[in-house]
Amino acid sequence: xxxxxxxxxxxxxxxxxxxxxxxxxxxxxxxxxxxxxxxxxxxxxxxxxxxxxxxxxxxxxxxxxxxxxxxxxxxxxxxxxxxxxxxxxxxxxxxxxxxxxxxxxxxxxxxxxxxxxxxxxxxxxxxxxxxxxxxxxxxxxxxxxxxxxxxxxxxxxxxxxxxxxxxxxxxxxxxxxxxxxxxxxxxxxxxxxxxxxxxxxxxxxxxxxxxxxxxxxxxxxxxxxxxxxxxxxxxxxxxxxxxxxxxxxxxxxxxxxxxxxxxxxxxxxxxxxxxxxxxxxxxxxxxxxxxxxxxxxxxxxxxxxxxxxxxxxxxxxxxxxxxxxxxxxxxxxxxxxxxxxxxxxxxxxxxxxxxxxxxxxxxxxxxxxxxxxxxxxxxxxxxxxxxxxxxxxxxxxxxxxxxxxxxxxxxxxxxxxxxxxxxxxxxx
RNA sequence: GUGAGCGUAGCUCAGUUGGUUAGAGUAUCAGGUUGUGGCCCUGAGGGUCAUGGGUUCAAUCCCCAUCGCUCACCCCA
Numbered sequence: 001x002x003x004x005x006x007x008x009x010x011x012x013x014x015x016x017x018x019x020x021x022x023x024x025x026x027x028x029x030x031x032x033x034x035x036x037x038x039x040x041x042x043x044x045x046x047x048x049x050x051x052x053x054x055x056x057x058x059x060x061x062x063x064x065x066x067x068x069x070x071x072x073x074x075x076x077x078x079x080x081x082x083x084x085x086x087x088x089x090x091x092x093x094x095x096x097x098x099x100x101x102x103x104x105x106x107x108x109x110x111x112x113x114x115x116x117x118x119x120x121x122x123x124x125x126x127x128x129x130x131x132x133x134x135x136x137x138x139x140x141x142x143x144x145x146x147x148x149x150x151x152x153x154x155x156x157x158x159x160x161x162x163x164x165x166x167x168x169x170x171x172x173x174x175x176x177x178x179x180x181x182x183x184x185x186x187x188x189x190x191x192x193x194x195x196x197x198x199x200x201x202x203x204x205x206x207x208x209x210x211x212x213x214x215x216x217x218x219x220x221x222x223x224x225x226x227x228x229x230x231x232x233x234x235x236x237x238x239x240x241x242x243x244x245x246x247x248x249x250x251x252x253x254x255x256x257x258x259x260x261x262x263x264x265x266x267x268x269x270x271x272x273x274x275x276x277x278x279x280x281x282x283x284x285x286x287x288x289x290x291x292x293x294x295x296x297x298x299x300x301x302x303x304x305x306x307x308x309x310x311x312x313x314x315x316x317x318x319x320x321x322x323x324x325x326x327x328x329x330x331x332x333x334x335x336x337x338x339x340x341x342x343x344x345x346x347x348x349x350x351x352x353x354x355x356x357x358x359x360x361x362x363x364x365x366x367x368x369x370x371x372x373x374x375x376x377x378x379x380x381x382x383x384x385x386x387x388x389x390x391x392x393x394x395x396x397x398x399x400x401x402x403x404x405x406x407x408x409x410x411x412x413x414x415x416x417x418x419x420x421x422x423x424x425x426x427x428x
Numbered sequence: 429g430u431g432a433g434c435g436u437a438g439c440u441c442a443g444u445u446g447g448u449u450a451g452a453g454u455a456u457c458a459g460g461u462u463g464u465g466g467c468c469c470u471g472a473g474g475g476u477c478a479u480g481g482g483u484u485c486a487a488u489c490c491c492c493a494u495c496g497c498u499c500a501c502c503c504c505a
Contacts, residue, residue: 003496058503062429080505109505114429116499125505192502208501257504267505278505305505333463364463372465383463397465 007121030104038103040084046074052083054259063111077110090294100132118276129301136233139264140240154318157271161251164234166226174225205253221252260285272315280304327353329371333383
């Protein structure tokens with residue numbers, strides 16, 4: 001049997017309502033902040049990701065789906081979206097059309113890692129990017145949007161963590177201070193952390209090894225060494241978040257793994273999804289656009305993992321979706337009326353009702369069982385006796401009551417169903 | 429890439445201290461009198477017990493390998 005590729009999953013009809021609910025909330029909330037949707041290709045020139053995410057990162061170093069196409073160009077399936085949005089922003093000269101551009105997206109992403117709870121090789125993210133302003137108003141806005149989407153899904157077990165990485169010069173300065181501080185204890189660190197010491201010393205703070213945590217407990221923290229402007233901006237972000245009633249905590253150890261971040265970074269974690277607990281993460285990247293060859297353009301954004309969010313919703317039972325219903329099931333009493341049933345179904349479907357009937361030539365009882373299973377609100381009987389006298393019977397499934405209609409008056413049946421459906425679902 | 433656990437019907441799982449026709453619940457299909465659902469009852473179909481090899485008179489059960497799944501590490505959404 002051919003199965004889906006490791007780390008990929010089919011999203012089956014039964015789960016689709018949850019995805020659609022999530023997507024519609026994403027669209028609604030981004031739209032209210034006037035972000036515009038953007039869709040980019042699933043693959044890009046490999047170099048785009050190498051240059052934006054950073055050669056030393058794990059994503060670029062070992063997780064990308066990279067291959068050569070027939071003209072021998074190196075192609076990569078997108079592992080994240082910010083690089084692609086930045087590329088499109090530069091390519092289509094958005095910066096020249098207007099000073100500030102706000103985008104959102106919903107898209108599959110690809111990373112070749114070992115799958116586990118909340119992690120797949122093809123997964124889906126939504127996210128937003130605001131390009132063209134260094135104002136902390138946008139840092140706060142981005143965090144508020146992310147939080148509001150999760151809150152709209154009724155998720156409770158959430159922690160918003162924020163931090164500031166400052167500008168590169170102050171960060172480099174701090175790295176030296178940290179390096180000096182840890183130098184004497186380097187060989188007490190875990191093997192992984194010793195590697196981090198040389199490659200990306202900030203990441204030692206992420207270590208889950210207890211002895212590492214012990215060693216860095218009293219190390220100087222980045223936030224105390226960042227430049228004045230970054231400090232001021234960070235204060236404003238915190239004030240704005242408080243104003244908007246977004247609960248957050250400052251996590252001075254929050255260091256994100258992508259090279260392009262500057263100043264504000266944030267993450268929202270859930271206590272309900274296993275060890276891969278980050279539902280979304282993001283921050284400011286004021287140098288990225290320039291680095292990719294565009295005019296200097298500050299930016300801030302975030303990405304959120306949809307599988308993880310839906311996993312949290314499932315584990316918190318936070319989404320209470322109504323059961324699926326169909327409006328009308330048409331039951332054929334005599335076999336030779338199949339064509340008439342088909343004709344009626346096509347007619348009512350044109351009136352935008354959800355209509356089903358039996359294609360398999362089954363008994364009336366089986367058809368009724370099917371109608372019940374599909375949660376049909378109404379059943380229309382097309383049957384010998386009445387049909388000869390040009391009548392149809394409509395059964396209201398909730399009450400069992402039956403009404404008779406002349407075959408000529410399909411309109412009346414339609415209006416009756418409309419009224420009943422509208423009564424129970426005013427927003428139908 | 430590393431480590432641990434698991435792989436029996438569509439799904440959730442029993443089971444055999446190795447012995448002839450492998451079970452349950454659920455789902456599916458049919459029926460419970462001639463043309464009507466939900467509950468209930470009856471019956472049916474459905475498994476090369478992941479794959480390949482080994483040990484044995486005999487393997488779904490023991491051993492090895494392969495593949496797959498799951499969780500964790502790394503890292504990230």
